[in-house]
Amino acid sequence: MSNIVAIVGRPNVGKSTLFNRLTESRQAIVKEISGVTRDRLYGRGEWNGIEFSVIDTGGYVHGSDDIFEGEIRKQVEIAIQEATVIIFVVDVMTGIVDLDETVVKILRKTKKPIFIVANKVDNTERVGLSSEFYSFGIGDVYDISATNGSGTGDLLDDLVKHFDINDKTVNEKDDLPRFAIVGKPNVGKSSLVNALTGEERNIVTDISGTTRDSIDTRYKAFGFDFMLVDTAGIRKKAKVTEDIEYYSVLRSVRSIEDSDVCIFMIDATEGLQKQDLHIYYIIEKNSKGVVVLVNKWDLVEKDHTTMKQYEEKIREQLAPFNDVPILFTSTITKQRIHKTLETAMEVYENRTRKISTSELNEVMLDIIQATPPPAVKGKYIRIKYVQQLPTHSPAFAFFCNLPQYVGDSYKRFLENRLRERYNFTGIPLKIFFRKK
Numbered sequence: 334m335s336n337i338v339a340i341v342g343r344p345n346v347g348k349s350t351l352f353n354r355l356t357e358s359r360q361a362i363v364k365e366i367s368g369v370t371r372d373r374l375y376g377r378g379e380w381n382g383i384e385f386s387v388i389d390t391g392g393y394v395h396g397s398d399d400i401f402e403g404e405i406r407k408q409v410e411i412a413i414q415e416a417t418v419i420i421f422v423v424d425v426m427t428g429i430v431d432l433d434e435t436v437v438k439i440l441r442k443t444k445k446p447i448f449i450v451a452n453k454v455d456n457t458e459r460v461g462l463s464s465e466f467y468s469f470g471i472g473d474v475y476d477i478s479a480t481n482g483s484g485t486g487d488l489l490d491d492l493v494k495h496f497d498i499n500d501k502t503v504n505e506k507d508d509l510p511r512f513a514i515v516g517k518p519n520v521g522k523s524s525l526v527n528a529l530t531g532e533e534r535n536i537v538t539d540i541s542g543t544t545r546d547s548i549d550t551r552y553k554a555f556g557f558d559f560m561l562v563d564t565a566g567i568r569k570k571a572k573v574t575e576d577i578e579y580y581s582v583l584r585s586v587r588s589i590e591d592s593d594v595c596i597f598m599i600d601a602t603e604g605l606q607k608q609d610l611h612i613y614y615i616i617e618k619n620s621k622g623v624v625v626l627v628n629k630w631d632l633v634e635k636d637h638t639t640m641k642q643y644e645e646k647i648r649e650q651l652a653p654f655n656d657v658p659i660l661f662t663s664t665i666t667k668q669r670i671h672k673t674l675e676t677a678m679e680v681y682e683n684r685t686r687k688i689s690t691s692e693l694n695e696v697m698l699d700i701i702q703a704t705p706p707p708a709v710k711g712k713y714i715r716i717k718y719v720q721q722l723p724t725h726s727p728a729f730a731f732f733c734n735l736p737q738y739v740g741d742s743y744k745r746f747l748e749n750r751l752r753e754r755y756n757f758t759g760i761p762l763k764i765f766f767r768k769k
């Protein structure tokens with residue numbers, strides 16, 4: 334199960350302000366990934382040690398008033414499909430308006446938990462103004478001020494009760510690796526699913542998802558045994574014409590969260606674009622494994638250097654997290670389809686890799702001694718020992734006297750040494766510095 338909060342509501346009620354507040358502590362430490370301007374679409378939040386994703390469905394409504402209603406309707410419907418819980422933001426300063434009613438009508442159809450957030454309760458005079466929102470009859474009302482933060486603690490206390498505490502997405506239903514096929518519209522996701530399962534119906538079993546109309550497919554053939562996440566979603570999505578980049582990104586979030594490894598497809602004829610990078614960013618932020626497929630490779634005119642150049646360019650665009658497998662595939666000619674699965678399996682193995690504390694210290698302390706962190710303001714940073722944390726995806730804690738002084742470049746240095754020594758290809762690594 335994934336932990337996804339979707340923020341819905343009509344324009345100008347304060348959705349993006351709330352989004353920033355819920356994701357602020359995380360976003361501040363997130364570095365911008367090559368060319369992706371961080372926007373309000375997707376972020377990670379944390380409360381009392383519980384992590385969750387926040388998707389903001391607003392800010393994409395443009396043009397005249399009469400298109401608002403249709404747009405909002407679509408946004409709310411997608412939020413309902415994708416989210417674990419929904420935050421419906423309203424404005425105490427205006428009270429209930431028609432567009433709020435439009436949203437409520439759609440929200441009534443879902444059984445998912447809804448939190449009505451009465452925003453702009455900036456001071457005590459405004460407390461009590463929000464009681465009219467109980468008349469919607471779809472959930473409890475929380476008074477908050479997104480700008481000054483008041484009330485958000487109480488909201489989060491109740492919100493996180495709906496979440497999985499121990500990142501149990503993985504291996505909950507079974508012990509099989511979980512692969513998700515993701516990418517923007519038209520890159521070939523359905524074609525890949527069909528190439529894998531289509532003519533081999535006898536080897537797949539459809540297993541209905543527990544939380545929504547998703548279908549995971551067990552794939553068992555040619556020495557492979559794994560789950561393909563949300564194959565129904567991929568097939569169904571094929572019927573919808575989604576021209577808006579925003580929706581397709583939102584729709585990737587859940588599949589990504591439900592997976593161990595993402596098979597991330599791009600279109601060889603287009604190269605890696607902004608929308609692709611958005612999806613890649615979500616994979617990275619969720620610490621999932623990744624295999625990059627440059628699909629439709631059959632359509633690219635090639636000479637002997639094409640593939641190498643293409644690969645280099647992609648690695649540049651994916652930096653800093655570019656220690657990932659890149660395969661050139663075609664679902665039409667079936668080129669490297671088997672290799673894709675092999676690679677996804679290897680990445681899965683990399684994600685489960687555990688290195689003993691004694692070995693880790695033996696290797697890393699020598700490296701650290703040879704190249705210690707630079708002193709800051711005349712203070713020397715001493716790293717005393719290293720430990721891999723007992724998390725699902727690899728994370729390492731370096732214990733030291735002055736963790737706050739260790740800079741990003743040194744962090745990257747350590748990450749690179751770890752990657753040289755151990756095979757973490759396709760895996761985002763987390764590195765922490767802790768006081769000891």
Ligand SMILES: Nc1nc2c(ncn2[C@@H]2O[C@H](COP(=O)(O)OP(=O)(O)OP(=O)(O)O)[C@@H](O)[C@H]2O)c(=O)[nH]1
Pocket residue numbers: 342343344345346347348349350351391392393452453454455477478479480481
């Ligand atoms: N007084 C007050 N103003 C707020 C609060 N939260 C947001 N605002 C203001 O309300 C306006 C709209 O806020 P946004 O966060 O952009 O609203 P939105 O719902 O994301 O709007 P769209 O982008 O149109 O969907 C801005 O001028 C904010 O500064 C609050 O808690 N108190």
Ligand SMILES: Nc1nc2c(ncn2[C@@H]2O[C@H](COP(=O)(O)OP(=O)(O)OP(=O)(O)O)[C@@H](O)[C@H]2O)c(=O)[nH]1
Pocket residue numbers: 516517518519520521522523524525567570571572628629630631632662663664665666
């Ligand atoms: N030449 C070529 N065409 C491909 C390849 N893979 C997919 N296509 C074509 O690309 C188009 C889109 O493929 P789909 O599999 O529907 O793509 P999708 O990613 O599932 O698309 P959405 O459902 O819109 O997200 C179809 O016309 C496919 O036949 C490939 O490897 N080579």
